[in-house]
Amino acid sequence: xxQRTALVTGGTGGIGTAIVRYLAKQGxxxxxxYRDEAKAEAWRQKMAKDGIEVCMVPGDVADPTSCxxxxxxxxxxxxxxxxLVNNAGxxxxxxxxxxxxxxxxxxxxxxxxxxxxxxxPVIEDMRTRKWGRIVQxxxxxxxxxxxxxxxxxxxxxxxxxxxxxxxxENARFGITVNTVSPGYVATDMVMAVPEEVREKIVVQxxxxxxxxxxxxxxxxxxxxxxxxxxITGANLAINGGHYMGW
Ligand code: CAA
Numbered sequence: 001x002x003q004r005t006a007l008v009t010g011g012t013g014g015i016g017t018a019i020v021r022y023l024a025k026q027g028x029x030x031x032x033x034y035r036d037e038a039k040a041e042a043w044r045q046k047m048a049k050d051g052i053e054v055c056m057v058p059g060d061v062a063d064p065t066s067c068x069x070x071x072x073x074x075x076x077x078x079x080x081x082x083x084l085v086n087n088a089g090x091x092x093x094x095x096x097x098x099x100x101x102x103x104x105x106x107x108x109x110x111x112x113x114x115x116x117x118x119x120x121p122v123i124e125d126m127r128t129r130k131w132g133r134i135v136q137x138x139x140x141x142x143x144x145x146x147x148x149x150x151x152x153x154x155x156x157x158x159x160x161x162x163x164x165x166x167x168x169e170n171a172r173f174g175i176t177v178n179t180v181s182p183g184y185v186a187t188d189m190v191m192a193v194p195e196e197v198r199e200k201i202v203v204q205x206x207x208x209x210x211x212x213x214x215x216x217x218x219x220x221x222x223x224x225x226x227x228x229x230x231i232t233g234a235n236l237a238i239n240g241g242h243y244m245g246w
Contacts, residue, residue, distance in 0.1 A: 010088025014187025018213030033059035061114035132175035167233035183239025206241030
């Protein structure tokens with residue numbers, strides 16, 4: 001397999017870590033961004049103990065200027081980005097009638113505007129080199145909506161709108177753009193949902209359990225292969241059967 005440079009935003013998080021591991025095990029050079037240097041360094045050392053060297057760059061996906069610096073830093077340290085996984089995301093769950101403007105903006109900036117901030121500085125280079133793989137990590141809740149997540153569901157649905165437009169614009173340049181929409185995966189984000197609420201959610205999952213981060217990483221890695229070059233603009237639901245829209 002050709003060795004590529006992959007940037008996974010939010011790589012230190014639950015699903016992000018699994019994606020970083022998977023792409024690194026496939027032989028790619030993998031980079032991720034961080035905001036908290038001490039936390040990031042502890043995470044990097046843990047990965048290094050497992051034989052995975054990750055290129056760490058500072059960067060806030062919600063801030064366009066920071067993202068330009070972040071992409072330049074990745075380019076400098078490990079070459080131009082061939083594979084971009086827009087994975088960084090946050091929740092600020094509350095019912096809409098109580099939601100503050102700040103809760104709305106934080107989620108839209110980090111989950112959706114980040115797609116502009118991070119992708120804009122890499123796309124021209126990908127077009128010039130005539131190869132690229134871009135994967136958005138959206139959510140089941142962008143597809144079906146969720147009580148308490150008007151901000152998150154709006155941002156996550158927007159990510160797929162971004163995917164299908166970018167896919168059309170860049171198909172002739174060897175660039176594929178796809179979305180993966182995970183359901184409820186056992187990460188800190190999902191474990192932060194109050195237990196009694198979470199239990200009610202898990203019983204709605206036909207497979208009968210939360211997902212594993214590796215199950216998401218596997219699909220992301222598939223989209224990044226040469227063999228997946230005819231798959232673009234797709235939205236792959238990985239949710240244990242929780243939502244079966246088509
Ligand atoms: N459908 C109908 N009613 C619901 C409901 C639902 N799905 N969920 C909660 N309610 C009801 C409660 O039973 C309660 O009713 P009563 O007042 O009659 O007792 C009422 O709504 C609570 O309303 P509040 O206005 O008090 O709600 P709140 O502002 O405190 O918010 C909440 C509660 C934050 C929405 C909480 O229920 C919650 O955390 N829900 C889970 C949200 C969720 O699934 N988040 C996903 C996080 S993980 C993730 O996002 C990753 C991913 O991509 C999947």
